[in-house]
Amino acid sequence: MAALKEFKPEMTGLERALAALTYKKPDRVPVASLVCGASRRVLGVTYDKWSRDAELIAQSMLQTHQIMNNEFDIFVMLVDLSVEAETFGQSVIYPIESTAYSDPNNPIIKTVDDYRRIQPVNPRETGRMKMVIDATRMIAKEKAKEYGVCGFVYCPLGVIGAMRGHERMFVDCIKHKDAVIEACELMTPSLIEYAVAQVEAGAQAIVMDTLYASASIMSPKMWEAIEAPFAKRIADAIKAAGGAVVLHNCGGGIYFDVQEKYTAPIAISHAYPAADCKTWEEHVAKWGKKIVSIGALDPANTGMFWSEERVMEEARKFIEMYKSCDGGFILSTGCEFPPNGSLINAMAIIKAAKAYGQYE
């Protein structure tokens, strides 16, 4: 392992993040924490309770920050991918020690006609969307002056997939495209309201999860025809409210070009190179100076299998790869840190940023 350099901070986490996002070299590579569900273990609460309580979510993330010497730079308010669906009426299963998920045996959208019956919701008052807004407010109150706080919203296809079953929805995208588009239309105003409410609660940016915009799942043609216009509306609303737009997509081969066209994000959190790049080197060369990457350590390996030293070494590789991008890189896992993964390894990511991520 390369020799570790001592790091003396000269910026707050927020300054560091803003510098990276504007391609001005910060004092070191910033770290975005995707230690979300895993943070419950610091506070000592079960997942089922954590997933449904704003206070527990906020306290666990704050305590996690403290236990990590307040050294990660960006909070991300990802609870799980059933939050929005639950607020729209989908029943959710809350395992005691695993991520909550939409009940696949009881989808609320049972038939194609049900797409047209989606009712708007008030996220400020209802369900777990209200919970996330409240948790965001609590985190922002404590941390937004010195650290980045990113809200989170799942884009319409993801939410609809959680209410219909992702496979069934995919088939409907082919056979009943109009119905799916209508569902997106019915749902988007509520998702916009949700995102804006998080900005008003103090989040400086909103992470939009556009899971379906990847080569793993569907063609760019299909994504553009169905979700892209709605993603644009959400992104525009976030910007109009004073927030910045960050995308998250952990699918393989995500469409950087198409997503840039519709949402113009300042950064994309991702786990694999863009669809038009075969390797990470190619990705850095093509996209590194255009859209800031947040990533891309493999979450399962980072949290569950690698040693602390290996995590640092893999982080070092990414840091080195992105060194030519004028500071435009934020280190993280490519997706949420495994909720039952080793917190020592989560801290190793920060150690690596300090040891290897100083810009000359």
Place this chain on the structure above:
Amino acid sequence: MKIKIISGFLGAGKTTCVKNVLKKADGNMAVIVNEFGDVGIDAELLAKGDVVDMVELPSGCICCTLKNDLISAVKEIKTKFNPKRLIIEPSGLAVPSGILEALEPIEEEYGLEVEAIIGIIDADSFLSNIHSGLFGDFYTDQLTNSDIILINKADLVNEKTIRAIEEELRKYNSHAILLATVNCETDLPDLIREHGIEHNVHIHFDHDFDSLALTPEIAVNHQLLAEVMEEMKAGKYGNIYRAKGIYNTTDGKCEKMDYTQGNYDFEPFPKCADSKLIFIGKDFDRKALENRLQGK
């Protein structure tokens, strides 16, 4: 713990295939399914002890959380129940290569052996799906990584379409055994799955085929096996399309044999816990072959 992964898009017949495998199970088995509701928790199967555990993987998330949950589920099944076999039926949008990657770090420690990946396609919609340009890589990943592909619902299409499907499948997978089925009814051959590329195998569409799987307890004589290869090539036992083996030899080594339509080779193999030989063909004399291999 031997693992079979059954992949396929919605409606292809994945769940039917899982049910068929469960019905024919001859030992204790665990199952990880996408959704309980489709398979049905068969209380009788569970009570008999044939299926020791059935775990539902939340289909609500098709990204990284699924990987974490899969690893946890496999570990728990192996530790608590240690079944002989595990069937994994992931979401139809899941990529088998991702499942293999997820299991790789725990393979050795937990004694996992991926026996086969069975891909199922719907004969009626496959060609329109693959040519639509709308499907993501998950669809072709399921084809590329399958050891056996069931061209299911074959009764809904004609012979010409089956040929066209086979031709299309070969663009993605030159080595998989292709079987046309109705309701996924077929005897799945035992296979030894290796990482890497298998030889090109073309088996004509047929509902039936024969297979012979041997697990010799004594070491295999290389010279004898080489003679058998020549005899197979000459057609002595009937039509044998494919044969494969990983086995311990009488001179204390471990070896791998690969036979494809008259061509064969032998290679050293790092380690084999148990010897296994498999022969697949049509109307061949299994008894004569077995006797010959046993030196009778």
